[in-house]
Amino acid sequence: MSLAPIKIATLGQLTGPQDWRLSQVHDRPEHLIIWITRGQGRMLLNGTRRGVGTHNAISIPPRTLFSLELGRQGAGMVALIPDGSDIRLPEGPRQLRIRDVAAITDMTALFEAAHREVTTPRPLTQDALDGHTALISVWLRRQIAMPDHLPLPMNAAARLSAAFCDRVAHHHALGLTMADHAEALNVTPTHLTRVCKAATGRTAADLLTERVLYAARIGLIESDGAIQDVARHLGFGSAAYFTRFMQQHTGMTPSAVRQNGRL
Structure with missing residues (x-):
């Protein structure tokens, strides 16, 4: 190809x-x-x-x-x-x-x-x-x-934050929670949250949510696929849960996000 x-x-x-x-x-x-x-x-x-x-x-x-x-x-x-x-x-x-x-x-x-x-x-x-x-x-x-x-050496906290961000980039569409990522990194959710907040200004959960929200917006705006298909692709258990997620973080339904993004 x-x-x-x-x-x-x-x-x-x-x-x-x-x-x-x-x-x-x-x-x-x-x-x-x-x-x-x-x-x-x-x-x-x-x-x-x-x-x-x-x-x-x-x-x-x-x-x-x-x-x-x-x-x-x-x-x-x-x-x-x-x-x-x-x-x-x-x-x-x-x-x-x-x-x-x-x-x-x-x-x-x-x-x-x-x-x-x-x-x-x-x-x-x-x-x-x-x-x-x-x-x-x-x-x-x-x-x-x-x-x-020359790059500055990274301490343990910076390496953990970078490792979490790498996991979010590669696995955000699997429906994993922040706690799932923390377990995969062999740390507690509390420690991961504290490290990410100090390093990025966002909690680990915020980073994961933002990446999923970005993918949702792109999926809605740049494709004509059914909304339930976009939800399924991002690991949401139901279209209703996906709709609540979008309304909570954008103030709009998925249909409105799609329409508004194409104006």
Whole structure:
């Protein structure tokens, strides 16, 4: 099966009017490389919450739980690279704060050139995007290799939070509870809750709920499947329980979420 094409977009194009597509905890099937060009905010990545600002480069592998909140003044570019691409990419999630003026100029120019291919279609556009994205990855991997960007060691609490976030990314549709995940990680629900709250600002249950809610919204808005099928796919025992879940967390029925998301 052929891979989906590489895409280059602004963060605004990625979310449209639905800010929750970035600000709510989720994971994606593609590898993302995000270049922040304006603004500051917060991000959850690799099980920890951290600040994010202008000239931050963020690499997010497929099926990595994250969220990004930049606010109305924030802006950036993103490369969406399908899993299995021939382009060499960093293996783990990374956030780099770039201060070197030449490096900032280079990365901005690479993204601008790639975006021009999207906005001004020409022959061999996809080939050009592949080439530009490969150069973006080279830039990123060069920066990661620099001593200034060596990752800080993670303590036991950070490793536990990251492990839980990884489980949520891969198993959120199985109907497992937070306590089920805690048991699989050989810790008590109370300890897992405390660790996640300290590391991310959200409890473990909140992280799991947010990821399920994101999947529910996507399933309702981007497919025409029956609502009970969306509920079943996410591990809900009944359509009625799914409806209560959506009303509790969005204030709308599943049908209203679907309709509102397509406006």
